Amino acid sequence: MAFLPDPITSPQNPRIKNLLRLQQKSSERRAQGLTIIEGLRELTIARGAGVAVPAVFVCPELAGPERQAQLRELLADGDTEWFPVSKAVFEKVAYREGSDGVLALARPPQLSLDDLQLPADPLLLVLEAVEKPGNLGAILRTADAARATAVIVCDPRTDLFNPNAIRSSIGCSFTVPTVATTRETLLAWCRRHGIRTYAAALTEQAVAYTSCDFRGPTALVMGTEADGLTPELMQACDQTIIIPMRGAIDSLNVSTATAILTFEAVRQREG
Structure with a gap:
């Protein structure tokens, strides 16, 4: 030194x-x-x-x-x-x-999808067009706590190692493999690896997240707070899921919603 x-x-x-x-x-x-x-x-x-x-x-x-x-x-x-x-x-x-x-x-490491070392049943957190470093950092903390395989950001609006994201993650930006890619590349890669994609979106076809089986290769796909998922990504996913709302509000902060879905997957896998 x-x-x-x-x-x-x-x-x-x-x-x-x-x-x-x-x-x-x-x-x-x-x-x-x-x-x-x-x-x-x-x-x-x-x-x-x-x-x-x-x-x-x-x-x-x-x-x-x-x-x-x-x-x-x-x-x-x-x-x-x-x-x-x-x-x-x-x-x-x-x-x-x-x-x-x-x-x-x-x-910071610069990873691509092909750099990821996938276990037999990977658990991936996918964020589309994330723009708030604080939300990205909070989701990285969740990914670290849950031992998720990776966080994948499609078409990001903030760089993955923004200093504010690192601060919000308390350093978990470096403990979780994190990749930036495009929507098209992600979808093709998931199909190639047999990863089932679950889009968090309020649609007529959406089912409660607790009714899904997240024990196999799984990608939980989240959109932005302002706009949600783009129609193109939502329609390309295998299943749309919701967290049922009991009160007046119809949605949660994206980092909170991601944590709920992620730890349901963890619960199922440990069970």
Whole structure:
């Protein structure tokens, strides 16, 4: 691990300006093949998943000696550059309140569908055109908790490793194989692997999710909160399913709905 001896004290420092670009622009993240992880807990999970960390920016005043010691141990076996940063500068690049003074550059994995190692009965969570990083992060937490095989995003409107998605996932962006693809590619791939697709959608043909058998190769397909699934994807799925609503509201937040369906599949498989 290489250490920069003097702290960065100017927000005009080129490395700090690059951090801000990476935070704000998905095009920069794609071009550089990097993303940002804030927080020692999230970074620890990412390192446990084998993610490379080229650089870490640490505010000694916020991190404190104990957290810095933990960080040194965590990154001891890599080629990470260590940059101390003044509190004033760190607060300009930190994107959450109450930061612990740790922010890292990471190289996220770039997976395709063919990279996925499928078990005999995979459980896949499919999201169409997800645009809110917070929802993506929450669903990745569910996928990690349920030991889902993968999260697949069709035609995403946010990049999979948006820093806010990583924050919402508490680092589970790196523990669950995550793939971006197109609707057509996904459907052909599911057919090729014998994966049955269940579209969460309110249609006349929809059945209650509890009446379905999710024990075989299964893909749970979710749409956006605003528009739901596109007609093309909904009609191409094998079955439409619903979570019956008992009150005045007719739908749930997509991350909540995904969690309900996912853990019903887990319950059936464990039973």
